[in-house]
Amino acid sequence: MTLVVSAPGKVLIAGGYLVLDPKYTGVVVSTSSRFYTVIRDNGKDSVVTVRSPQFPGAEWETKVIVNDEGQVLLQNIDEAKALAKNKFVNLAVQKVLTLVVEVKGASFLSSNLEQGLDITIVGDNDFYSQRAYLKAHNLPPTIASLNSIPPFVPTGWVKLSDVHKTGLGSSASLITSLVTALLLHFTIISPDALIPGGNKEKSLAHNVSQFVHCLAQGKVGSGFDVSSAIFGSHIYKRFDPAVIAPLMEKDSNIPLLPVLSPSNKEWNHEIQPFRLPPGLRLMLGDVDAGSDTPSLVGKVLKWRRESAERGELNTPIAYYYFRLKAVAENLWTELSARNQGLANILTQLLSLHVRQVEEYDSALSKAAAATYPNWVSLAGNDTEREVLEKLSETRKVSEEIREYMRMMGSAADVPIEPPEQTRLLDACLRNSGVICGGVPGAGGYDAIWLLVLETQSSTDQSPIDSLQELWSTWTELSVSPLTAVESRGGGVRLEQLDVVPGLEAVLN
Ligand SMILES: Nc1ncnc2c1ncn2[C@@H]1O[C@H](COP(=O)(O)OP(=O)(O)OP(=O)(O)O)[C@@H](O)[C@H]1O
Ligand SMILES: C[C@@](O)(CCOP(=O)(O)O)CC(=O)O
Secondary structure, eight states, rough: EEEEEEEEEEEEOOOOOOSTTTOOOEEEEEEEEEEEEEEEESSTHHHHHHHEEETTTTTTEEEEETTTTTEEEEESSGGGGGGOOOOSHHHHHHHHHHHHHHOHHHHHHHHHHOOOEEEEEOOOOGGBBHHHHHHOOOOOOHHHHHHSTTTTTTOOOOOTTTTOOOOHHHHHHHHHHHHHHHHTTSSSSSSGSTTTTHHHHHHHHHHHHHHHHHHHSSSSOOOHEEEEEEESSEEOOOOOGTHHHHHHHTOSSOOOOHSSSSTTTTOEEHHHHHHOTTEEEEEEEEEEOSSSSOOOHHHHHHHHHHHHTTTOOOOOOOOOHHHHHHHHHHHHHHHHHHHHHHHHHHHHHHHHHHHOHHHHHHHHHHHTSSSSTTSGOOOOSHHHHHEEEEEEEHHHHHHHHHHHHHHHHHHHHHOOSHHHHHHHHHHHHTSEEEEEOOOTTOOOSSEEEEEEEOOOOOSSSOOOHHHHHHHHHHHSSSSEHHHHHHBBSSSSSOOOGGGGGTTTHHHH
């Protein structure tokens, strides 16, 4: 039997940094680009083999042993192929098998491992930068070129540890697809758990993936990446890290299920439904600034913490720090209002589409051929006007978000939207049919996101093509598109092997 589970990547279009605080939300869009985990038998008793055929030497194996106390131990067979060399995969296997023993008993695990497990993991090409491939094959950096590359293309001689990632959240998608596939394989959850909307079992897959991802990363982030890999696009409010704290302790041996079970009321994350309105295509640019981006998150949080602490100091410069504290708090509040505003306007556009498809579409066609702020003047009737006004509001609020993110960056002295990115985004936004954009997640030099009108006209160049042309001639930064759009299939899902292009081929 072959079991295939996929989980999407993510783009945080609003809420970077704020979403780390349970007071605030983040707007996360899941991508059509996915990670796939394929589980089959390998015919070797109690042996788990894992392969990532996109990378040289990415083959690991381990022997599963359950000791007298019911603990799952992963024993090396061949040191060179030790599964422990891939911490993320190793922890996912170890923790899920531990859960299997807790729920079904040690003999269930042993008898279900008699034929061993053969696990293959691949990620869509978008997760890894394809610049080198395009260059080597003399292909221009366009979506059409990327679509001509074989699916799950090997990265050549670049090792997994050295690969240039694009920021779609490879580790979260990988962990989510792997954990969910293992939970299904050992019937801890049933396939019904993966139907849209989901049930308690889907929440179990979420909680386990969230925990394994935190453990592998060695820190508890906001978790929006795992959450969107499970549930698809949504508005996210984080869980209290205290819920998994007992399991995060070194060599923790306490049972997993009481903590990870969806009945544990301490899981307090909130998932509000969200999706992009039809006709607004997510477009992503992989940006190469030629240097490594430093870690921004630590510095921003330190600045926020210190501004708050210094505000309490009773020193001659207390007034200055009092002001600083007010700035930090105010920034978070003001940004949060805009982030929420962006989500609301996009949701209103979605309902306008549901209510009056024809006028909605005609308004979008008009805006596709025009630049902001000229959209509203093109309205031919009231509904069109309403749609075009909403598009303009989307632009306005997203520009305010960018402005606040830049302020956050200068206050904390980190390049959240560095001037090079500002110039690039401003140039993109001057194009017809480009609604809004920004730097995703924590920001930096690595990527940009845009919402672009999809409508094609037979006479004008489409907004997507104009953007690609702009990017190909942009010299200050090297910008290459990704193929991803918003995931239509929601979050984690079961796949049929023969329906996923190229998947069967990489197995052999
Ligand atoms: N195809 C793969 N097969 C197996 N493991 C993988 C694969 N891709 C990524 N990984 C694992 O994920 C780790 C990378 O995780 P890390 O947290 O550094 O990336 P990330 O922040 O999710 O990246 P990005 O958001 O840029 O995609 C790798 O060290 C590896 O263990
Ligand atoms: C800064 C932060 O809010 C977002 C980071 O997002 P990304 O990995 O840059 O997409 C951190 C987090 O939410 O865990």
